[in-house]
Amino acid sequence: MASILQRIGAATSLSSSNSFDTKKFNLSSPRSVIGRKVSNLDVRSNGANKMNGGMNCQIGGRADHFVTNAVATKPEAPAASTASKPGHELLLFEALREGLEEEMERDARVCIMGEDVGHYGGSYKVSKGLAPKYGDLRVLDTPIAENAFTGMGIGAAMMGLRPIIEGMNMGFLLLAFNQISNNCGMLHYTSGGQFKIPVVIRGPGGVGRQLGAEHSQRLESYFQSIPGIQMVACSTPYNAKGLMKAAIRSDNPVILFEHVLLYNLKETIPDEEYVLNLEEAEMVRPGEHVTILTYSRMRYHVMQAAKTLVNKGYDPEVIDIRSLKPFDLHTIGNSVKKTHRVLIVEECMRTGGIGASLTAAINENFQDYLDAPIVCLSSQDVPTPYAGTLEEWTVVQPPQIVAAVEQLCR
Amino acid sequence: MASSYLSKSKHMIMQSLKSKKVLMSIIMRHTSFVTNSQFCRPFHIQNYADSSVALSRSFGSIYCERRLHTATSVSNKSSTEAPSRQELDFPGGKVKFTPKLIFTSSSNNERTRCYRVLDEDGQLLIDSDSLNITKELAVNMYTNMVTLQVMDTIFYEAQRQGRISFYLTTIGEEAINIASAAALNINDFIFPQYREPGVLLWRGFSLQEFANQVFGNKYDYGKGRQMPIHYGSKKLNYITVASTVATQIPHAVGAAYSMKMDKQYSCTVTYFGDGGSSTGDFHAALNFAAVMEAPVIFFCRNNGWAISTPINDQLRSDGIVVRGKAYGVPSIRVDGNDALAVYSAVNDARKMAIEQQTPVLIEALTYRAGHHSTSDDSTKYRPVDEIEWWRADQNPVTRFRKWIETKGWWSDETESEHRSNIRKQLSQAIQAAERVEKPPVADMFNDVYDVPPKNLSEQEALLRKTIKKHIHEYQSDVPM
Numbered sequence: 001m002a003s004i005l006q007r008i009g010a011a012t013s014l015s016s017s018n019s020f021d022t023k024k025f026n027l028s029s030p031r032s033v034i035g036r037k038v039s040n041l042d043v044r045s046n047g048a049n050k051m052n053g054g055m056n057c058q059i060g061g062r063a064d065h066f067v068t069n070a071v072a073t074k075p076e077a078p079a080a081s082t083a084s085k086p087g088h089e090l091l092l093f094e095a096l097r098e099g100l101e102e103e104m105e106r107d108a109r110v111c112i113m114g115e116d117v118g119h120y121g122g123s124y125k126v127s128k129g130l131a132p133k134y135g136d137l138r139v140l141d142t143p144i145a146e147n148a149f150t151g152m153g154i155g156a157a158m159m160g161l162r163p164i165i166e167g168m169n170m171g172f173l174l175l176a177f178n179q180i181s182n183n184c185g186m187l188h189y190t191s192g193g194q195f196k197i198p199v200v201i202r203g204p205g206g207v208g209r210q211l212g213a214e215h216s217q218r219l220e221s222y223f224q225s226i227p228g229i230q231m232v233a234c235s236t237p238y239n240a241k242g243l244m245k246a247a248i249r250s251d252n253p254v255i256l257f258e259h260v261l262l263y264n265l266k267e268t269i270p271d272e273e274y275v276l277n278l279e280e281a282e283m284v285r286p287g288e289h290v291t292i293l294t295y296s297r298m299r300y301h302v303m304q305a306a307k308t309l310v311n312k313g314y315d316p317e318v319i320d321i322r323s324l325k326p327f328d329l330h331t332i333g334n335s336v337k338k339t340h341r342v343l344i345v346e347e348c349m350r351t352g353g354i355g356a357s358l359t360a361a362i363n364e365n366f367q368d369y370l371d372a373p374i375v376c377l378s379s380q381d382v383p384t385p386y387a388g389t390l391e392e393w394t395v396v397q398p399p400q401i402v403a404a405v406e407q408l409c410r
Numbered sequence: 411m412a413s414s415y416l417s418k419s420k421h422m423i424m425q426s427l428k429s430k431k432v433l434m435s436i437i438m439r440h441t442s443f444v445t446n447s448q449f450c451r452p453f454h455i456q457n458y459a460d461s462s463v464a465l466s467r468s469f470g471s472i473y474c475e476r477r478l479h480t481a482t483s484v485s486n487k488s489s490t491e492a493p494s495r496q497e498l499d500f501p502g503g504k505v506k507f508t509p510k511l512i513f514t515s516s517s518n519n520e521r522t523r524c525y526r527v528l529d530e531d532g533q534l535l536i537d538s539d540s541l542n543i544t545k546e547l548a549v550n551m552y553t554n555m556v557t558l559q560v561m562d563t564i565f566y567e568a569q570r571q572g573r574i575s576f577y578l579t580t581i582g583e584e585a586i587n588i589a590s591a592a593a594l595n596i597n598d599f600i601f602p603q604y605r606e607p608g609v610l611l612w613r614g615f616s617l618q619e620f621a622n623q624v625f626g627n628k629y630d631y632g633k634g635r636q637m638p639i640h641y642g643s644k645k646l647n648y649i650t651v652a653s654t655v656a657t658q659i660p661h662a663v664g665a666a667y668s669m670k671m672d673k674q675y676s677c678t679v680t681y682f683g684d685g686g687s688s689t690g691d692f693h694a695a696l697n698f699a700a701v702m703e704a705p706v707i708f709f710c711r712n713n714g715w716a717i718s719t720p721i722n723d724q725l726r727s728d729g730i731v732v733r734g735k736a737y738g739v740p741s742i743r744v745d746g747n748d749a750l751a752v753y754s755a756v757n758d759a760r761k762m763a764i765e766q767q768t769p770v771l772i773e774a775l776t777y778r779a780g781h782h783s784t785s786d787d788s789t790k791y792r793p794v795d796e797i798e799w800w801r802a803d804q805n806p807v808t809r810f811r812k813w814i815e816t817k818g819w820w821s822d823e824t825e826s827e828h829r830s831n832i833r834k835q836l837s838q839a840i841q842a843a844e845r846v847e848k849p850p851v852a853d854m855f856n857d858v859y860d861v862p863p864k865n866l867s868e869q870e871a872l873l874r875k876t877i878k879k880h881i882h883e884y885q886s887d888v889p890m
Binding site for chain 1: 599601630631632633635636640642643644649650652653654657658659660661662663664665666667668669670671678690691693694695697698701702856857858859860863864865
């Protein structure tokens with residue numbers, strides 16, 4: 001279990017941000033709240049919000065040692081500046097666990113249920129160690145029936161508990177679709193606001209390493225239409241922990257999408273407590289020429305392509321949209337107004353995916369600002385094949401992204 | 411202890427040296443001696459309290475026994491070992507063997523007996539286990555059953571007159587509704603299907619509140635978002651009815667789990683029909699509740715019909731009560747038309763569920779005397795005389811009435827007085843509900859989330875603009 005080092009002087013943590021090129025860094029206007037309540041603990045940077053747009057500062061500062069490979073590789077040697085940064089280093093699944101544990105400690109109503117989450121610690125070890133600490137009742141091992149234990153979580157939530165329901169693989173939640181759509185999303189509404197369902201439904205999804213079609217589902221495209229739920233996708237240890245905490249504290253049902261291949265990503269995260277905003281997108285790399293919108297694992301493919309693009313003289317702006325429902329059209333809109341060109345890179349299938357909805361939303365809202373039609377790179381409308389080469393070809397790869405940007409910026 | 415084992419093994423090794431597969435048998439001998447000792451015994455699951463330890467221990471015992479099997483197959487050849495096993499401690503517990511190739515039959519010769527204490531004439535049966543109930547409780551139960559019956563009749567007629575869009579009656583199941591509710595405590599959470607408004611009625615939902623919901627006016631607690639009869643009341647601990655079948659069953663288990671965590675002296679109760687017991691949610695929920703030892707009462711209203719599907723097309727087991735046993739849940743079959751039996755059974759079930767922290771399954775046999783709903787005409791698929799017979803002969807309201815009358819607690823005068831009273835109240839409630847405004851447009855966008863997000867606020871603004879622009883196309887009585 002990752003220990004949290006208690007360091008004094010949170011102000012020192014921002015010193016590292018001075019090391020990078022401030023010319024490139026875009027100190028955009030302060031993020032305005034998009035019509036939602038912001039919790040007091042919504043700390044965007046390390047406790048001291050010294051600059052406007054503190055979030056930008058935080059992420060910009062990390063660009064030095066940014067991980068561009070999608071899978072479990074060691075990050076590049078961190079720049080000298082980061083050596084003085086406080087915080088602790090951990091893997092993404094540990095960050096999720098840390099967030100979980102902090103929330104369970106903070107609120108006795110938080111509980112976990114799912115298959116093999118208890119003594120086995122979860123299929124990806126996200127709940128490891130929690131069952132011995134909090135007991136079998138708060139970390140509940142369920143029999144194999146997703147519809148039933150999702151229903152159970154909903155029932156428990158109506159009574160005041162705050163359950164986190166784990167799908168061992170997101171694809172299994174298709175069995176729980178009835179409960180998620182008809183009850184989870186609707187009961188707050190149909191009961192006239194009498195009963196609320198503050199559940200978090202989470203699990204690994206996306207295309208992994210030869211897991212076969214049934215275990216390579218992108219559930220975000222199926223769930224995006226359900227009214228009443230929120231969807232977020234994490235991609236780094238930092239945002240994984242922050243989004244986990246935010247999702248647990250939210251009174252709405254939230255679906256947190258994790259990716260099978262991102263669990264071993266390593267990053268240094270702050271020691272101080274922080275909670276991210278569920279409806280906010282993350283500015284990964286500010287730029288001028290083109291807006292690239294992406295989320296989850298594709299962020300890393302995009303960043304890899306970004307390296308190539310920078311060498312070729314392009315300046316892409318990369319945004320990890322994070323909030324899949326609702327879209328953060330404020331951040332996205334600002335970017336579109338600046339660059340006038342949009343490329344969406346997703347892992348969903350072409351038809352009916354997040355990219356398709358995002359394309360429609362941007363076209364509808366920011367059509368006047370577009371100099372070129374929106375390009376959306378997605379997976380093909382095929383079940384994910386097992387063979388390694390075929391599987392690789394279904395997922396959008398960096399060369400495709402580079403080619404698309406070149407085409408778009410002609 | 412150890413030295414005797416060593417000497418025993420030495421003896422065995424000496425013996426085995428004579429056989430061909432020396433190495434193999436030394437290993438086998440070793441394991442067979444292991445089983446003769448008490449070595450494996452401590453690995454057996456003693457109690458399930460510490461499940462993590464139990465899990466690791468059970469793996470330990472499996473391993474022991476697997477080696478045992480190979481041991482006996484070899485050892486029997488050349489020595490007079492222990493007699494062949496009569497039973498084995500498989501994962502899950504000890505099981506006795508039988509050399510007879512016999513399949514269990516699909517059903518028992520005799521169906522599970524049905525618990526009843528009052529006969530059709532309202533006479534208490536001899537030797538019946540039933541609770542003594544006070545006059546106050548009995549009269550209260552009866553008057554609520556009558557109120558439910560009258561309410562159903564009048565709302566049904568209102569639908570036929572076009573005043574409400576939809577309704578579904580509880581005719582024939584008044585005893586189930588009221589008697590089960592009477593045996594529960596207000597802290598017991600109800601997860602209904604849709605044919606249980608009587609439970610709400612018992613808890614104090616007023617006729618006006620019922621009327622507001624079926625008319626979908628602005629006083630409806632559901633804010634006009636659900637069809638009629640989809641009642642819900644947080645203050646009365648009755649979860650809003652959802653149209654989906656049997657989804658409430660796992661909800662009840664989850665809620666019971668929450669009560670278990672908080673160590674509350676209460677349980678959850680979920681109702682469903684014979685049709686609902688065919689769904690996946692039902693089976694998984696029963697299984698979960700048994701594994702988790704959750705204090706939940708599963709109340710199945712087996713009324714013989716799932717819309718037009720008769721019970722024999724729904725299942726081939728001996729009703730639903732036998733399914734409890736399959737999942738390790740204590741169960742009972744009860745006469746659903748006998749209010750006293752239902753009351754006693756639920757009373758006992760509740761105590762069992764809470765004090766022993768166990769789920770309980772109750773199957774109440776009854777008959778759906780009315781149509782499935784106002785969208786159904788059941789005479790199309792079942793004979794009218796069958797319906798009439800059940801309505802008359804097994805009517806739960808008249809049966810209970812006969813009982814309280816023999817006790818001297820009721821009479822014809824009180825009956826007609828009560829009925830006309832309720833009819834009057836109902837017609838007033840209906841007229842009042844009909845006149846009240848419908849919920850405003852704002853209620854279309856509220857409560858989707860805790861706070862309306864930007865896209866919904868935009869959609870609301872767009873809708874308002876559209877309505878204003880085309881004011882004549884929209885109904886004038888819809889408030890904004």
